[in-house]
Structures are given as C-alpha cells and as structure tokens.
Amino acid sequence: MNSATQTLRPQLDRVRRAWRGSPMPAFMAWWGGQLRALLPVRWQAFFSGGNVWCLLHHESGQWHARRSGQPQNAAPWSDTLDAPEQQAMLGAALAGVDRQDLRLALCLPPEGVLRRRLLLPEAARDNLRQIGAFEMDRQTPFRLDQVYYDLRPLRGAAPAGRIAAELIAAPRALVDARLEHLRNAGIVIDAVDLCEGDARLGVNLLPPDMVRAHRDPRRRLNLALAAAALMLLLLCLGQWLHNREEALAAMQAQVEDMRGDAQKISNLRKQLEESTGAAGFLARRKTDSVAVVDVLQDLTARIPDDTWLERFTVDSSGRVGLQGQSAKAAPLIDVLQSSKLITGANFQGVIQRDPATNKERFYMDAQLRTSNAKPAANGGTGAAQ
Template sequence: MSVTSVIDTQLARLRVRYAGSGLPKFFAWWTRELKGLLPARWRGLFAEGAQELLVDTDAGGLRVWRQSGERCVEYGRIARDQAAEDLRNEFARLRDRIDDPGVRVFHCFPAKRTLRRELILPAAAEDRLRQVLAFEMDRQTPFKADQVYFDHRIVQRDAAAKNLKIELHVLPRGQLDNELAALTAAGIALDGVDCWRDAPGSGRAGLNLLPQERRVKRVNQRLRLNLALGAATALLFVAAGLLFLNNRQTALDTMGAEVDKAKTEAKQTAILTKRLKDNASSASYLYRLKRDSTSMTAMLADLTKRLPDDTFLERLTVDEKGKVEVQGQSGNANKLIEGLQKSDVLDNAAFIGTVQPDLRTRKDRFTMNFQLHKQAEPEPQDKDKKAGDRNGRKAAESVDAPAA
C-alpha cells in the first residue's frame, strides 16, 4: 500500500468521525447566529460565498453560468461554430472577468440523465464508501464500475441500526465523453461534473461525477498560507526566546566590561598619583616650557596683523614642532611673503606648490608654511640648575606617557 493510499484512508476516517460527531451541526448553528448579528448588506456579502462557473452545452454552443452561494445567473454564451482557438480565448475572457484565480469550473447537465439508486449500507463501509460502491455497481445497476461516472451522497445516518442511507448517481461514460472532449478542446479545465438541481441555471446539485484523476490539479493557497503563517509564528517564537537570552547575555557582558574598566581606571589612577607625588619638580619644567613657547593667541594676532584685508584663511594647522601650515585665498598672494618676513613670531614663510587663481572668487588660492619663532632659553646659572631642569623634563615625559 502506498503512502498516498494510507493518507487518504486516514483522512477518510477523520472525515467520518467528524461527520458522525455533533460538531457540523454546532458550527452550522453558530454560523447562522453570527450572520444574524450582521447588518443586512453584510449578510448578503457573506451569503455569496465562493464563486463557481457552471458550463452546459446546447445546440447553439456553450452557456456559462456564474454561481455565488445559492444565487446562479447566466454569465455568457460562446457560439459553437468557432475555431478551437477562438473558443479558448472567449472562455478565458469570461473567466478573467472574475477576480479570483481559484474559481472552480463545473460541467452541468439535467438531472434526469443520471440513474439514481438508494442503498442501505453498513456504517463501517463509510471509510471506503467509493470502493464499496464500485464493487456493488454491477449488482445495483446494469453497468460495471469502469463503464460509468458515479458519485454519491449520504442521505441519513442511523446510529441505532449502524447503517447508512446512500443516494447513488450514475451516468454512462459514453453519454458524457464526447461533451468532455468538446470542453477540453475549448480549453476548459474542469474541477468536476454535476447535474442541475432543477432547470438549467438553478444551481449545482452538489455532486461530482468526474473521477479524481481527471479533475484539474489545484493548489490549496489557503492551506499553504496557513502553514506558512504557522511556521512563521513558530520561528518568531524561537527568535523571541533567542533574543531574550541574547539580551541577558549582552547585559552580563556589559556589566563585566564596566567592572573591568573600573578596575583598570583605578589602577591607572593609583599609578598616576604615585608618579605625581614622586615627580613634583616637573611642574617647574612645564611652566618654563610654556613661558618659552609662543602662544597660539600671539601667533593668531600677529598673523591677522600681517595679512591684508583681501586675504582669508580656509585652513590652519600647527604640529607639535611648531610648524604652521595655512591654506587660503588672497587678492595678491605674492605680497604675503614680504609681509610675513617682518614678523617677530613667524619664521621661514614659504609657499607650498604653486599659487592658482580661483575662478569663483577671482582670488589667488595659496598654501604656505612657516615656523613659530622660538624664544632663547636662559643660560643655566650652575650645573645644579641645569641638572634639575633635565630631571624635571624627564619627569614630565614620564607623566605624559600614560595619559597619551
């Protein structure tokens, strides 16, 4: 037995158990009560339900009916005296007018064409009811199972007697094969074959005489969507748990890093405090270093004084060795060197590269550098003072090294 057969058998048993329980009646009652609470206009929308296209044939051609719930109206006619390609295009046009890619298509014919029999079968046969009916076909009808299309409906379940009342509908294959071939040639893929409840256009009777293997294969989009949503929900649940654990771990790591940082800072503070106490003489060296160096304020004041009014700077950098580099624009850049040579603060002014005109501002764009003027260091009075300055400089360097 194949896996598909096992699955079909189990599904059939589940359907039987569900049909034998009180759940179908409860859900039907619950649905009616919920619909009764809705406004009349909304009830009409819900009453339409799924849409289906019903096709029947007559001498003139094909008639297409559109059924929504219990309502069935004529949807269009397709003349038979057309080429097969035109028939396919005409039916495709009618079907595309319905905004539902999963709309089902049924071929319907008058109910008087079918042979109907009522049978009483044991309730245990419900699991394999179609196979049982196929075995009983030659006993209940003049035909064999492979000569007819058939379907059934359960009219009554007698729980006390443990039997089923079955209504069997049979149609010889020879009466329907030509019609199915014509519909196939017209590009109409059928989901089933049914008969009218009464006159043509009265709606389907609710049967499907077409064998399962001849029905069009459709994908249950709703089932796929539900499975995808279920899988997404499970993934989100797992992701939420992992995210919670990751947040806890991140918080612990952050706290550990803060503790380690506090320990490191405490150690550095202790080391710096000890060095500052051991090298208090470095303060005098730093004072002299500041006194002997040219301040940035003096440099900017002198530079402002020496540059003409039609000159402005775009960039100014000073490195640790006192080398200054400026970039800017001037009305006459060639005269800048002459003015800066008179400075007592700036030495060795020179251009870097060539002076280029700026078409937008109509000025000369220049880049130049110069050196801050270093004041002469006072001569040491004796060897002890000179040694003290040297020790102070080394102490200052040892203090600056950890801070850097």
C-alpha cells in the first residue's frame, strides 16, 4: 500500500495543485450557498456543513469574539474574569454556531507579525511549510525555534515555473503568552492566524503537532450518503442499460418480423413474375405458332389428289414431318414452297416406289413459319409474283 501511495503521490499532487489553482473551489462554494438559500430557513443550518471559524483577538486587556466574515456583534470581556465566566462570555458571543462545526482562531495583531513575500519553484506548492523552515534564517532575523510560522500561496502574476508565496512568522513568546492565558480559561484554540478585514487571513502558525484533531461526526453519514448516491447512480445506469437492451430487443424483433414479411412479399413477387412470365410465354407461343388445323387445311388444299399422307407430325420446335405416297413425289417441293404456313420443305432419304400401289413413297421435312416471319413471307411471295 505504501509503495502504491508513493507511486501515485506525484499525480495526486498535480491534481491537487490544478484544483487549487482553478476557479472551481470558489464556484462550488458560491453554488452551494445559492442552493442552501433555496431551502427553508430551518433546513439551511442543517445543510450548511463545513467549519465555522470564529476569531478571537486581544486588545487592551479584553477579548473580542466574532464569526469570520462578520463585524463585531458581541460584547467583549475582560481577560481577568474567571475561566467559567470567560467560557460563558465566549458561548454568548458564538451563540447559534453548531459546536461540531465551531473552530476558534487566535488573531495576532499586525504589528507583532513578520510578513515576507517569496518566489518559489512551482514544485514547492505542496511543501510550503518545509520551504519556510529552510528559508527562515535567510528571510528573517529569527531562528526556526524562535517563531511560529506558516506560508500561503499568493494569487497574482509570477514568472513562468514559479509561484508567489508569503512567509508569516510570529515570535513564540507573544503567541505562547496568549495561548497560555486561553488555556487557563479553558478555551482551546484551533489555529493562530491574522485578521484581514472582517475575515481571517487563512494561515495557521501553530505547528502540526499542536493542531487539535477534530472527530467529524458527520463523516460516517456523509460516507453513507455518498455510497447511497453511488449505488443509486449505478442502479440508474443499470436501469438505463436494461431499458436500452429491451428497446433493442423489441426493435430486433420488429426487424425480424418485417424481414419475414419482406421475404413473403419477395416470394409472392417472384411467383407473380414467374406466373406472368409463363403466361406471357404461352401467349407469345400461341401468337408466334401456327395452328395445326390451319397447316392441315393448307396441305389439303395444296397436295394433289394423287398424293396422300400416311403420317403427319409436328414437334414442339415447329418441325413438320410428312410421310406418304404420291404418283409424282418430286413436284411436291415446288407445291409446298408457296405455302405461307410452312417453309424449308425437303425430302429426307431416297424416294422409293411401293410395289403394292405402284406409287412413290416419300418422307419430307419442313418448318412451321412463325407469326413474326409471316410479313417477310408475304413480302417475299409478293416479290416472286
């Protein structure tokens, strides 16, 4: 754990410096105050949170107490009073402040404090107190064991790579005398600071080992609330993802249904196209082909009376087969050439004489004319005539 902490420390220090140097802390404080102002008055104190700093300063044998950022609104009391009386006077001056949030700061007079402005490297921002210890002998006429001190970063222009800081030091004799008096009165101090107007400067001259540790009773509640907020955030994210998944599943189901409907429509369209194509094909075949009855009628009209057919065939390709007997088979070619229904009449094989009938047995092959070829045939016939 220690090695991991040491490894992450530079990154954490960099993030801390960036946060302190950004306007976000002031914005968050302003925003929180605006949100609290929207709450009922009795709730504002409960949600105010944070430390409430109250300032004590000694002047002409009297103690003055007020809240930081507010003018003096309570009567001072003499430092010669008994401890219970001084505690009662302090309690009356700080009435209305939650004891859990109360922090007391002893404000020193400006004439009893030494202040020096320093220019330090940027990397020294998170170790200002250690830098102050090194610079004490060089920047002040005091030794380190003679003063209480602190350093605070200053806002303002500084050379690139450097920061402006202020060293504040007060003699131990002055601070110890006042701390001893407050200790005898039963008043515990959380910080030794300076006053800047109605507010505290924001430093603590006490060394870390003299700073009182406060147990925050709201820490567990804040941690529980933070955990609950994180849990609610995770639940909201989980619910959002669940809703998105359900919406996606519903959309996928709709797409699948639409795909099925589209497939059905495609199949129906394909069947319709096939049916239309088949019907068109049949219609074209019917239009392009010649009726067998017409062919028979044409052959009956053209073939001489001394010729008869024994066999007549027409196949699917329009091929016509004629088999029969004739007194003179050779002139049949000339007879059929003038036909408008068949073309390409030729004998297949050898013409033979049938001894039983004394006629010539023949077999002819021809081709049916299509309807597209009819005009050409007519044109050719007209030209021949």
